[in-house]
Amino acid sequence: MNVFVLPSPIIDATSPVLISLPFVFWVFKILFLIAFAIYVIYALVIIRQISLMSRSVTTGFQGVLKLLAAIHFFAAVGIWLLALMA
Amino acid sequence: MPEVFNNTSTPPISRMEAKFKSLVARSSVLRSHDPTHNPLAAFCIMPPKVGFDVQHDDERVLLLLRQHPIVNLGWILISIVLVFLPLLILPLTNWLVFLPFSFRTVLVLSWYVITFGFALEQFVMWYFNIYIITDERVIDMDFYSLLFKRISETKLDHVEDITAASGGVVQSMFDYGDVQIQTAAEIPEIEFERVPHPAEVTKLISELIDKEEVQDKGTK
Numbered sequence: 001m002n003v004f005v006l007p008s009p010i011i012d013a014t015s016p017v018l019i020s021l022p023f024v025f026w027v028f029k030i031l032f033l034i035a036f037a038i039y040v041i042y043a044l045v046i047i048r049q050i051s052l053m054s055r056s057v058t059t060g061f062q063g064v065l066k067l068l069a070a071i072h073f074f075a076a077v078g079i080w081l082l083a084l085m086a
Numbered sequence: 087m088p089e090v091f092n093n094t095s096t097p098p099i100s101r102m103e104a105k106f107k108s109l110v111a112r113s114s115v116l117r118s119h120d121p122t123h124n125p126l127a128a129f130c131i132m133p134p135k136v137g138f139d140v141q142h143d144d145e146r147v148l149l150l151l152r153q154h155p156i157v158n159l160g161w162i163l164i165s166i167v168l169v170f171l172p173l174l175i176l177p178l179t180n181w182l183v184f185l186p187f188s189f190r191t192v193l194v195l196s197w198y199v200i201t202f203g204f205a206l207e208q209f210v211m212w213y214f215n216i217y218i219i220t221d222e223r224v225i226d227m228d229f230y231s232l233l234f235k236r237i238s239e240t241k242l243d244h245v246e247d248i249t250a251a252s253g254g255v256v257q258s259m260f261d262y263g264d265v266q267i268q269t270a271a272e273i274p275e276i277e278f279e280r281v282p283h284p285a286e287v288t289k290l291i292s293e294l295i296d297k298e299e300v301q302d303k304g305t306k
Binding site: 039 | 125126133135136137138139150184185186188189191192193195196199200202203206207210213214216227229233235237
């Protein structure tokens with residue numbers, strides 16, 4: 001046995017400290033949902049900024065960038081919903 | 087019919103074209119390159135589809151510059167590492183075992199979305215940080231982050247001094263560097279950072295200034 005590894009209450013069932021696994025999962029999930037909601041807002045900001053930058057400079061490539069930003073935003077929303085249902 | 091109704095003068099668009107053609111004919115930099123059609127190029131000579139919001143009706147974009155593509159190497163390497171990191175780390179760790187499999191999948195997917203977002207942001211910052219030289223002005227559009235931008239411009243006849251600086255192995259190898267433009271306007275200096283072919287940029291601006299001076303003398 002490796003004496004330098006402390007027994008984890010989450011991984012090790014023989015640990016003297018008992019923490020409910022579902023409780024840890026729910027705390028983790030709620031924190032993740034809050035953090036990723038902020039990320040979804042950031043993804044929205046990227047869309048808005050690409051739109052504003054495209055208004056400042058026209059180069060003929062903005063359509064692709066707007067599409068990529070939209071894919072990124074909808075992927076972020078999709079993951080947030082998946083996390084909510086997981 | 088009275089003479090006044092016979093419009094024999096050159097239409098304004100033709101005059102603009104003629105002015106532009108004479109400008110191209112007089113500039114060795116513009117003459118030696120074909121118009122750039124690649125929207126991702128960092129050194130675009132007379133790009134046909136480029137315009138900007140403060141552009142005048144009779145103003146033509148002669149040169150559009152971005153930072154040299156090699157400056158993107160850092161974030162591209164970071165993105166590649168970020169793509170492969172979960173594949174390397176996940177088999178070695180067991181601290182996620184308290185999470186159900188579906189939530190672990192969500193975590194991995196979110197990692198890839200964040201990596202994509204990081205790469206997209208870095209690319210957008212490079213793509214929209216541009217320097218424009220027109221037949222009237224020099225314009226520097228800086229987007230410091232997704233939320234802050236600064237646009238500086240100076241007229242060609244306000245340009246006092248131009249300096250091209252290039253140093254180090256990488257800059258010499260890929261022929262890129264900084265171009266500093268001292269002006270007599272309110273903004274004392276405009277700097278083009280890490281642009282390709284700084285010597286050619288300097289030469290073009292010098293040729294345009296000479297043309298402006300010839301025009302000024304002609305009108306006096």
